Amino acid sequence: MTTATLRGPLTRSELLALPAAVDVETAARAFGIGRTTAYALARTDQFPCKVLRAGKAYRVITEDLLRVLHIAPENSDGAGPSRPTPSDENALTNQH
Template sequence: MTTRELLELPPTTDLETAGRAFGIGRTTAYQLARKDQFPCEVVRAGRLFRVVTADMLRVLQVPSRLDAAPAA
């Protein structure tokens, strides 16, 4: 995924999208999430896994929009 695509993600995203950002396949992403070993924060909502986008960006060291803005 490109930096732009990552910055355009909503506040939480699905596990498959987060896995793609880390270069992890779907099956491995779910295995890691079930073992609490996914590289960033995962929230479980019933049977769904949601990844906190801000934490994912932090782990991937993607600058936020504010960080990328030139100083005034």
């Protein structure tokens, strides 16, 4: 069993509390993938978000991780902005 399986994926609140950069294992938990798969994807530049290599260590920028997962502090479910954007409001008023 992998670390991601043992601890489960990260919750939204855990993701928002992450530091500026995290290791590949933490980012893998966010995606619900295992450690071995995560490192294999990182080595072949196929990880779901950008991975930086610092010597032998791999790091993921949390901002990019959150962007790929469509998670932002101002929304509750990652599905988009919590308030209508000006273009949404214009579309609603122009439907008449």
